[in-house]
Amino acid sequence: MNNTSHDYDAILIGAGPAGSCASAILAEYGHRVLVLEREKFPRYHIGESLIPFTFGPLERIGMIPKMKASHFVKKYSVTFVQPEGRRSQPFYFFTRYDRETVAQSWQVLRSEFDQMLLDNAREKGAEVREQTTVNRLLMEGERVIGVEATDRTTGRAYEVRAPIVVDCTGKEAFTSNKRGWRLRDPYLNKIAVWTYYKDSKRGEGIDEGDTTVAYVPDKGWFWHIPQHDGMTSVGIVAEGKYLTRDGVKDPKEIFHREVEENLWIKDRLSVGQSTGEYFITSEYSRHSRYCAAPGLVLAGDALAFLDPVFSSGVMLALEGGQLVGEAIHEGLVAGDLSPARFTEYGATVRQGVENMRKLVYAFYDPNFSFREVIKAHPDAAGQLTDCLSGDVNKDFTQLWDWIREFVPLPDDLPYGEPAPEGDALATA
Known part of the structure; x- marks a missing residue:
């Protein structure tokens, strides 16, 4: 790290699930954390269905007791219905998982759920400034050293510095748009x-x-x-x-x-x-070419977002927030926040995205049917349930081979690594 004086240990842009999760983890470790959020919470957001493997990151940041005490509707399954009204048997999560953990999830009102996540980060010590617009990244050579922001209630512009800035701006994809890293999925544009x-x-x-x-x-x-x-x-x-x-x-x-x-x-x-x-x-599906650059890392929807057919968005955002929070903590302790430190983080996120992406591609192929795949390969039922539930960081090679007997599947996109030297000079 350089000799720039720092106001905080980490600055996070955006207080959605990824930003709130990462900031809660960093604050819990005792780091000085600043979250800059453009809106005033609670605010409306689409994406209300949580899949079972949101349990892990929610448990990590202490949210499970709050979720159990909430009035959110409990979700135990997903069902598929044909145009003529024929309904599949529900995919019950408890046929595969422990009822006390990921066998049940929730249908949430995002304005309330996201407020709960942000309040949780505050309780752990994160400083949150709402109604704040980030205008630009502050640069020192190729390295991001902070941001210039404007308080929308007063109109005052100011600068804050930290050894790492985390872009959690969701669909706005602040960094990847500015730097030309944002790419549409070759097919999934609905x-x-x-x-x-x-x-x-x-x-x-x-x-x-x-x-x-x-x-x-x-x-x-x-x-x-x-x-x-x-x-x-x-x-x-x-x-x-x-x-x-x-x-x-x-x-x-x-x-x-x-x-x-x-x-x-x-x-x-x-x-x-x-x-x-x-x-x-x-334009639902989009990807950032890179996950990090000097002094910068992307998380949640700002890094990648898939078509929502399987409700994976919040889970991927929370999981990404957890992973990046832990990676930044380790980097702060080691005194090393170089882009290379986020290589494993980027690869893990992309593995989950690519596994879910293959299932989404299959879904949209007119020759694909869950029923036919399971009829031909009964063991596929468990693996399909795993993927639909969000257990996406595992080897699904056998499942993809079975599905390829019915429909083609896409190759992995070559995304998710830290930016190579020189790309960080793009306009920020």
């Missing part, structure tokens, strides 16, 4: 339209909180996520040319037209009331 319903139909008992993936033609799909207080998150994801066919661009019109394409979804929404607000977004 549009989503969604809304919320009050008191629509849902399952009973253990099935009340299951996530349902309901197919529509051309490999589009609905998500159906029951939440607390009688609310349900419902959205459609598909190719833009499919959703905007015949020149239709109004999200409400798109949504209600597509409801007619799946009988199960139509039945679920035949009672209850829409909140009346409809959302639309595009």
